[in-house]
Amino acid sequence: xxxxxxxxxxxxxxALGMGFVFTFLTVLVISVTLMSGAVxxxxxxPVPSAPVRRGPTGTSPKDDEVQAVISAAVxxxxxxxxxxx
Amino acid sequence: MDKIITLxxxxxxxxxxxxxxxxxxxxLVLLYLAIYKKFExxxxxxxxxxxxxxxxxxxxxxxxxxxxAIEVGKPAVLQQIAAAFGIAxxxxxxxxxxxxxxxxxxxxxxxxxxxxxAKDVVVNVGYSDGMLYNxxxxxxxxxVAPLIIFMGVGAMTxxxxxxxxxxxxFLGAAAQFGIFATLFGAVALSSMGVMDFSLNQAAAIGIIGxxxxxxxxxxxxxxxxxxxxxxxxxxxxxxxxxPLIQPPIMRLLTSKKEREITMTQLRPVSKLxxxxxxxxxxxxxxxxxxxxAPLLGMFCFGNLMRECGVVERLSxxxxxxxxxIVTIILGLSVGSKLMAESFxxxxxxxxxxxxxxxxxxxxxxxxxxxxxxxxxxxxxxNPLIGAAGVSAVPMxxxxxxxxxxxxxxxxxxxxxxxxxxxxxxxxxxxxxxVMIKYLG
Numbered sequence: 001x002x003x004x005x006x007x008x009x010x011x012x013x014x015a016l017g018m019g020f021v022f023t024f025l026t027v028l029v030i031s032v033t034l035m036s037g038a039v040x041x042x043x044x045x046p047v048p049s050a051p052v053r054r055g056p057t058g059t060s061p062k063d064d065e066v067q068a069v070i071s072a073a074v075x076x077x078x079x080x081x082x083x084x085x
Numbered sequence: 086m087d088k089i090i091t092l093x094x095x096x097x098x099x100x101x102x103x104x105x106x107x108x109x110x111x112x113l114v115l116l117y118l119a120i121y122k123k124f125e126x127x128x129x130x131x132x133x134x135x136x137x138x139x140x141x142x143x144x145x146x147x148x149x150x151x152x153x154a155i156e157v158g159k160p161a162v163l164q165q166i167a168a169a170f171g172i173a174x175x176x177x178x179x180x181x182x183x184x185x186x187x188x189x190x191x192x193x194x195x196x197x198x199x200x201x202x203a204k205d206v207v208v209n210v211g212y213s214d215g216m217l218y219n220x221x222x223x224x225x226x227x228x229v230a231p232l233i234i235f236m237g238v239g240a241m242t243x244x245x246x247x248x249x250x251x252x253x254x255f256l257g258a259a260a261q262f263g264i265f266a267t268l269f270g271a272v273a274l275s276s277m278g279v280m281d282f283s284l285n286q287a288a289a290i291g292i293i294g295x296x297x298x299x300x301x302x303x304x305x306x307x308x309x310x311x312x313x314x315x316x317x318x319x320x321x322x323x324x325x326x327x328p329l330i331q332p333p334i335m336r337l338l339t340s341k342k343e344r345e346i347t348m349t350q351l352r353p354v355s356k357l358x359x360x361x362x363x364x365x366x367x368x369x370x371x372x373x374x375x376x377x378a379p380l381l382g383m384f385c386f387g388n389l390m391r392e393c394g395v396v397e398r399l400s401x402x403x404x405x406x407x408x409x410i411v412t413i414i415l416g417l418s419v420g421s422k423l424m425a426e427s428f429x430x431x432x433x434x435x436x437x438x439x440x441x442x443x444x445x446x447x448x449x450x451x452x453x454x455x456x457x458x459x460x461x462x463x464x465x466x467n468p469l470i471g472a473a474g475v476s477a478v479p480m481x482x483x484x485x486x487x488x489x490x491x492x493x494x495x496x497x498x499x500x501x502x503x504x505x506x507x508x509x510x511x512x513x514x515x516x517x518x519v520m521i522k523y524l525g
Contacts, residue, residue, distance in 0.1 A: 010284065013524075032251040032254075033251050039355060
């Protein structure tokens with residue numbers, strides 16, 4: 001008889017534990033979603049803009065100028081090097 | 086001649102018992118697995134070595150001063166201990182039977198005062214607690230070491246993927262089914278009379294399925310310290326075996342088409358969200374489950390140090406130097422529990438068997454949960470990432486990624502799998518809290 005008691009207790013702990021884990025993580029999902037929503041609303045994501053700025057298409061005129069100068073120099077260097085060898 | 090006999094009788098070879106020899110071999114096997122097979126070497130090297138140290142005959146590195154004196158003390162010392170316990174030793178019997186009698190009193194019904202008096206006696210005649218015994222008392226007996234490791238894990242964890250896709254928390258929850266199913270399995274085994282586990286022991290065994298070393302050690306140190314050695318060894322060995330255990334289960338439960346599902350790219354997560362998350366988790370733990378507070382509190386603390394960005398030095402220490410120091414001490418302490426009388430038993434085989442079942446069920450539950458979520462949600466979820474819901478960070482996520490790449494070479498699931506992976510850490514800590522609450 002004591003065996004079934006142990007078994008029942010195990011079953012109860014299983015149901016309770018699994019139920020609690022799910023409840024807790026559901027609450028966590030809800031709070032994370034709400035928190036993310038609030039944060040993104042009051043502080044519109046600064047992160048996505050970062051990779052755009054880092055992209056190869058530099059838009060400021062100064063960047064363009066610098067890029068042109070550098071590529072011209074590289075071009076000339078390569079041509080020179082090609083002639084030497 | 087007498088001198089030579091004394092020397093011989095004091096040698097390890099003369100005193101070596103069969104069990105100790107077997108445990109030294111077990112220690113060597115653990116070292117082999119760690120060094121040649123690269124099974125969680127960071128833990129199995131100290132555990133294996135500690136196991137060998139704990140089984141050196143006569144040295145008594147892993148036992149208290151009192152046990153040591155009872156085991157090797159001279160008859161005069163035994164008489165003194167008996168006087169402290171307030172029992173009479175049969176003068177006709179041999180010293181060996183005195184030892185057995187004293188041992189049973191010390192382990193059984195001696196009052197705290199008698200134990201203290203006996204301890205004073207043996208300390209006065211020059212016995213002291215073994216080194217590994219002290220390590221164990223400080224590192225695991227107080228629960229400090231697993232908690233500091235958890236802090237370090239928190240400082241290493243990036244919650245970004247989880248915050249970008251919070252629903253993956255459900256996968257981490259589902260994978261904890263392995264823990265509770267194994268608990269039930271252990272209880273069923275003992276009710277059928279195959280093995281003899283109490284409910285506390287069953288719970289400590291089940292937590293192996295959480296695939297989280299520090300959590301397993303913490304729970305078993307609270308609920309079933311006598312099984313700690315076997316449970317820790319099983320937990321770390323199976324964590325190392327994740328790449329072998331999981332893929333067959335994952336393939337069995339998913340079709341090729343499901344494995345090929347590509348997931349939408351994760352949105353970037355702002356720093357503010359990452360700072361708020363550990364604090365929010367801590368508040369939820371405080372509100373709902375204070376028993377998980379030691380584990381999750383340290384975890385959140387470590388993560389906050391990482392994300393807040395103003396205590397770079399503390400975060401660096403807790404995820405490097407400190408976690409390494411504590412790992413050494415924790416490993417040796419676990420090794421001290423690999424003593425022949427407690428480790429060499431049918432129960433250990435049962436723990437090893439149940440542990441692997443726990444892993445399997447956890448993996449399967451995670452995968453099935455992901456399939457279920459796929460049915461009800463618009464956003465596609467590759468069921469493989471469900472398998473990462475058993476913690477084992479980051480091994481399980483890598484396995485999910487690898488199996489996904491086999492099905493579709495352009496499908497990188499690693500970041501998606503990190504979400505359920507860290508969710509699994511939270512889930513198993515919550516499960517640990519529930520068990521400690523219910524049984525502690």
